[in-house]
Amino acid sequence: MISFAVPSIAVGNLSWGGTGKTPMIEFLIRLLQGNYRLAVLSRGYGRQTRGFILAGESSSAQQIGDEPFQIYSKFGKSVSVAVGEQRVMAIPELIALRPETDIILLDDAFQHRYVKADAYVLLTTYQQPFFEDHVIPLGTLRENRQGAQRADVVVVTKCPSNLSMVEKARFRDEICKYTNNQDTPVLFSSLQYGEPYPVSRAAQSWTGKVLLVSGIADDTVLKKEVEERYTLEEVVTFGDHHKYSISDLRMLAEKWKKNPDWVLLTTEKDVTKLNVQAFSEFLEEIPIFALPMMPTFDASDQQLLQERLFMLLEDKLTDGEAN
Template identity: 40%
Template sequence: MKLKWLLAIFVPIYGFVVWLRNKLFDWGTLKQEEFDIPIISVGNITVGGTGKTPMIEFLIRALSKDYRIAVLSRGYKRDSKGFVLATKDSTVSDIGDEPLQILKKFPDVTVAVDADRRRGIRMLMEVEPKIDVILLDDAFQHRYVSPLVSILLTDYNRLFFDDKLLPLGRLREFPSARYRANIIIVTKCPDDLKPIDKRILIKKMNLYPYQRLFFSTQCYDDMVKLSANGSYDLSEKLSVRNLGINPRILAVSGIANPKHFDGYLRSFCKNTSTIHFGDHHDFNKQDIKLIENRFLQMKEKSPGASYIVVTEKDAARLSCMKLPKSIRNDIYVLPVRTLFAEDDAVALSKYIKYAVFSNRRGRSVSPSDKSNNILI
């Protein structure tokens, strides 16, 4: 209780700094830069996972048939500095786990990292002049760049209007920051979300006419074996619904909120044990030894098949490590993707494609213009 009161003291200070920074951008004191290439920003106003990477992957799938795409990320917790253009030999140390995940899943997409998004965009346009559109990952607060489309994500289980500012809550900004977004997506919704619940959320959002609101869920694909070289062995897919008699799973995760991941596995395999690490965890030899010991102990208890199941983000980090033979062939990745209702998926894809098509020559669109030019 004392800690809560202590944290509450700092909320007005943090809030003033955030308010002042945003006002300096609004007043034009801090300058936003526009680029001669369509830029789509994906981000949130809370700390923790809201499904940004699956959303980036949705956009890649929606645009890749018609446009050459580049993804620019900060490259969180990488060891490298400055701008780095990813190659097939890039590691977690070079570019970070989420960019590496995207690179492995979409080898034809250009992936780069740079904490300075403006410099990163300039470098991308210089080294890859044929790209048609840039997706900015986790860039909602990076206001030095003026994106064509700004997508704001909020977790259904941690909606921003029910939260408090840091350090008392999880908000990076005030909920009013949502009005900078063109599109707001409520992610990780329950599969049985009722129409009345959607209407309540729409009313609470209180959005402008030019803004669009969508609802998405997370779905998992078949498990894919993690090969010795760190890539996904697509020839060895395995449905979690069909793991044989008395299977056992060791679920290993280093993500912000593993509840959904664990719950999904337990819904099909009651003998699921878990090991949780912090978000973006750097695995070391002791961690691998812990996983190995827990897995071997689990195998001894059951004659059924046993599996180590990891998230895609953790697979990116584990792929860069030397894994012992005793577990190397038992590690499976559980891919996750963003799923919209069919009408919403079509509407969102149409919105994004029309925005990119209309502005592919670099024509800037102001917030007021966006309601007229790209409202579908």
């Protein structure tokens, strides 16, 4: 394994997907960008290109992948975003182009064995924790549970906001059966949803009657949130990283025409693929809104996460400041 002078944080999971990696990357950006110059490196899953690409003003979801493009759309002016299948080759290119970088956030790199990251953040959902899951095809794990030994921090994502101390203790006990150290921090995060914002030109007013459309790995928490806040009229669920087509938009337009008081609500991840020139005629017609969300921790868990990451990166960060 190769280690680089610029410290890195690998964020990932043991399962096939749906643990909230991109929201966690965005959370870490917000947590760290006030003190450090950050870069994000992703494989760019689902993109129509290959090789290393540094995101720029002409980038699109098709070029760099929907999740990297989502991150670039939010943080591109303050954070470098790049994609590259071979991280061991992409990191030197990224550093050469952005030599001022203090920390690299490696998206979906928990299982990447060629680069030695300085901190490993393992994500597992409250709904399907890895200690109750099994390796594919019996479950969704990409490797066995013992892979958790590499974790420096474990974050249980998508937790209910009222999760009890007893339940937290149970999760910690189960998770620490598989971590390399019984003192490995096990933290808990919930999803906080913001207010819907307009995406299409037709989105002039919010009616609260929702046609929910998404192409994510698991829409369980999303549907629950929308049901609690609005009137959920219908749900259209596509597979994770779904590539929207003209026929998809025609189908959604027909549903809306039959119910013109509905609004189409989707995720920020899906917006990167819907809000494109090819669908401009539908954007003129269908009122499309995006529902933003981000992970939240209680104050003590957030402080522990920050302290743990700084402890793991401290030596390289100090060396960088000295140089």
